[in-house]
Amino acid sequence: ASGEVLALVNSVSESLGVVTVVLDTAVLDATLSAVAYTATPPPFGRIYAAHDRLWGFGEVGAARGDAARVYFTSGFNDPSAWFDAEGNLAHVNLSDKSGGLETLRGMAVKDGMTIFFLSRTTQLWVGSDPRASGDFAWSKTLPVGLVHGDLVAELPNDVLFVAPNGARTLSRALQTEQLDVGDVGGEIDPTWQALVRVLETGDPAALRVRAVRHEGQGWFAFGVGSTVAVLQVTSQGFGWVMFDGAFSEASALCEGLDGRVYAAKNGQVLRYDESLFTDAGELYTCRWVSPWLGNRAGKRWANAYVEVLCEAGVAQPLTLTRYWNDDPGNGVAFTFESTNAPDYWDDADWDMARWDNGRLISPLLRDAFVSQVARFAVENTSDGALTLFGLQLYGRHEK
The missing domain is CATH 2.60.120 (Jelly Rolls)
Structure with a gap:
């Protein structure tokens, strides 16, 4: 081979201090002048930004036999620094604090604490540096889990998530440390329990799970299939509203950089207009x-x-x-x-x-x-x- 040749690594082995790297392309010959390699992180199912780092988890943990492991970038504000100086993929093993086999499904940050939502429990960690020399340490494990990684919303002073028994807030879970205490979703818990059964038994590829936050009107929406539950928060209190129409049919929801809410439906992107009270000419029924x-x-x-x-x-x-x-x-x-x-x-x-x-x-x-x-x-x-x-x-x- 001549010139610059790219190849992927097929396997790496070590014996008696000798590391053998097998490539998928024959690139080594007498004209070889230099060898360089690029280490890329595995394909994470989810990536979360916190404490000036990126955190990755999801499919890679399950593939490696540990779905409760979270990986992070070793360098500050460097999205490519997934490997440390020795070439290791830095990580934190959360299974030691759960007492059983679990899957890490979501992350959030509240009051400086890092929140890890697993399938059956929720872990709280303090500190901001997860490296071996850092201050990152486990603080508490709550007996409340998360049903899906998309069903988490960070409120201005709290974290809203969907547990197996209904919608919950982190602040209430911290106060009670119980599984069955009513919370913001207490009045619609039967609805959420039915949706949880759909999440647990349905085809993951066919499920339309989505969440969106509308800062301008102060509401947060969680959607599973055709059911979209919206939590409206005001200075007088809060309450749940069920949205239908384009919201129930949308495959994805997001809040844009302009503060507007957008919905993807049938290959089109629709914008939520706060000044209209009709849906394509048809009146809303509230x-x-x-x-x-x-x-x-x-x-x-x-x-x-x-x-x-x-x-x-x-x-x-x-x-x-x-x-x-x-x-x-x-x-x-x-x-x-x-x-x-x-x-x-x-x-x-x-x-x-x-x-x-x-x-x-x-x-x-x-x-x-x-x-x-x-x-x-x-x-x-x-x-x-x-x-x-x-x-x-x-x-x-x-x-």
Whole structure:
């Protein structure tokens, strides 16, 4: 061979201090002047950036017989420095802290701690330098695992992830250190448990697992198949919303550098537009469902009225459905109009505006019933913004 010849390494062996390298191409002859090699890392299933390093894990661990091993770059801010000075692929073995065979599925960083999500447990490590001479050390193992590597979202002050029993936050898991304590996903845990069964038994190649965070509107979406659950976080609290349409049919979701959310669907990229209230000309249907309210072990509630605390730009038709006695299939529906917001000088006509309308009067519905527990659903299909603050029940407990 002459000139520069490239070859791949077939095998490497060592005997009595002699290292033998077998190439897939005959490149050595009498004209050889120099030999150089390039070491490349194995094909990781996932790569995560933290502490000025890259961390890799996934398929390479399973191929090497240890799916709970995480690899990292030896040099700072050098994406190619996967091997140390001796040519070794630097790594941390997490199986020693789990007490069983597990698979590393995800990573996150919270308050300077490095979080490793495995299939059955979650490990917390302190420090930032994982090298042998560094300060990286195990701190705690929690008995809560992760069902899929894509179902992790880093919130501004917390980490949201999907465990086998439902959606969880890391802060709550740290407080309780228990597996079955209700968390942000407590009210939709049966939904998540059904999705987990799909993840465990379905074809991994056919599953559409995706997650996206929309910083502008303060929500986080987890999708499995056609089910997309969105956690909306506001200063007043949080709640879950189920998205359908393009979100449920999308093969991938992501937030772009411009802060917009994009969805890949049927070879096209769609942009989520916050200013529109229709989907390709069709009105959205929004349905808000409360948890079961009441005390099953206490006295029954005698209800008289339900006040719907809402506000809209224009009056909109709403439907309130009330369920009781743990029967989600039997409800009583009420139709009414929402209360529209007051007008302002810069966006209203003088002869049509509602000036000096005082305190907004919320819709008050007469709904008399007696029950141990009850739940409510509010549904709206309209072209316009609607803010639903909650429900106020008027009645009393039985004596």
